[in-house]
Amino acid sequence: MTCIFVCSECPDGARRLSMIAGAIAGEECGIRASACLSGCRSGGSVAVRAPGRMAWLFGPVEEGDLDDLRRFLGLYRADPKGVIHDARPLTRLRFKVLARIPAA
Template sequence: MTRHVISICGECEGAGAALAGAVGALPEGVALRLAPCMNVCSRPVTVAARAEGKAAYLFGGVGPADAAALATFARLYAGAPDGMIADARPLGRLRFCLIGRIPA
């Protein structure tokens, strides 16, 4: 059963699909999907992460060069009981793309 969902804006001029294709393997229980427009068009590509009972995340300005960092984020997020990632340094540039974290 998939518990965690990483959604990538699929309408960002093909860049969303390129990012999704570059991410590679994700941990068990994490699904990656292309989503309809997330309405953050000023910062393409937009990425959201959510799971029941966990904080949700929204990133903007993410590109294929951030694919490895996104996979690292997925691993850390899946392993965090409440979804809160205390040390974002392993995410490299992706940590500066964070628009917001929404408490569970």
């Protein structure tokens, strides 16, 4: 299952967690608060990972990025390795990628 981690130590972490949870309601996706994700320069860090797939770290994720985040989840699930081959549909969110971590 795909899981979204929201940094609880970034400013407005609890609000961001709630906002993302509302935006992805109905998706087959877990969401949880996490201690520091080390995206501190950007703030508002959010990570996405699933077993056998690439992990992604974004920041800052803001309210205006929620549609892009939903699009990202669709593209992420569509590729068996979680690789996004064309990030242009993610508009603003594609410029907020802090890290892509290959699957183990």
